[in-house]
Structures are given as structure tokens and as C-alpha cells.
Amino acid sequence: MSQNTDHIAPETLPFWVTLEEDDSRADDTMGVFGRDPEAVLRSVPLGPLRKNLTETVDALQQIFADVAARGGALPLAEAQLSFQVTASGGVQLLGTGQIQNGRGLTLTFKRP
Numbered sequence: 860m861s862q863n864t865d866h867i868a869p870e871t872l873p874f875w876v877t878l879e880e881d882d883s884r885a886d887d888t889m890g891v892f893g894r895d896p897e898a899v900l901r902s903v904p905l906g907p908l909r910k911n912l913t914e915t916v917d918a919l920q921q922i923f924a925d926v927a928a929r930g931g932a933l934p935l936a937e938a939q940l941s942f943q944v945t946a947s948g949g950v951q952l953l954g955t956g957q958i959q960n961g962r963g964l965t966l967t968f969k970r971p
Contacts, residue, residue, distance in 0.1 A: 871902035876946050907948030915942070915950045916966070923968060938968045 875898040919940065927935045941953040941963040953963050 870905040872905055872908065873900050874903045874944055874946070875899070876901045876903075876944075901946045903944055903946060904948045908944060908950070909948075911948060911950040915952070919966075919968070927970075936970050939965055940968075941965045 919938075923935060923938055942965075943951045943953060943963050945951065
């Protein structure tokens with residue numbers, strides 16, 4: 860007997876997110892602890908999150924390789940970047956003006 864899997868949700872991961880009220884694209888503007896202090900738990904789809912995080916890390920590694928290839932007296936040995944995950948599985952890197960109370964996820968890249 861075959862099972863009907865239409866009702867099964869795709870793979871997701873729970874994230875605490877907040878909604879930016881001034882943006883009409885509500886699904887795309889929910890990030891990990893944005894400016895609004897009221898957070899809600901949402902299921903973030905793993906497919907888009909996996910794709911977006913992979914693309915972001917690949918691009919960052921190429922940038923780091925370019926910087927490291929320059930050499931010099933103070934070569935790049937480690938890099939840390941913070942990012943937020945949107946409710947739709949997007950990845951947003953955080954600049955210093957966007958970091959709020961250290962809320963976000965941090966990727967640390969180190970030389971082996």
C-alpha cells in the first residue's frame with residue numbers, strides 16, 4: 860500500500876526570527892533577531908538554506924583565497940563573519956552597522 864506524502868512538509872529547521880514591519884516582502888525580511896525584539900519560531904526550509912549558505916561560503920572562500928594570495932607581512936590567517944537566516948532560507952551577511960547585540964550566526968574560517 861502506498862502512502863500519500865502530499866501532507867508532509869519539506870525538511871525544515873526551526874529558527875527564531877522577527878519581522879521587519881516596514882517591508883512589504885514579509886517572508887524575505889524575516890531574519891534571526893532583526894530590529895524588532897519580538898521573535899517567533901519559524902520553520903526554515905533546508906533546501907533554500909543549504910543552497911544559499913553553500914553559495915555564500917563558496918564565494919567567501921574565493922575572496923579569502925584571493926586575499927591570502929597577496930601574501931605580505933601580515934597574511935590572512937582567520938576570518939569571522941556573522942550572518943542572519945531569513946524565514947525563506949536566505950542568508951544575509953551582517954555589516955557592523957547591522958549587528959545588534961551579537962545576534963546572528965558566526966562563521967569562522969581558519970587556515971588548516
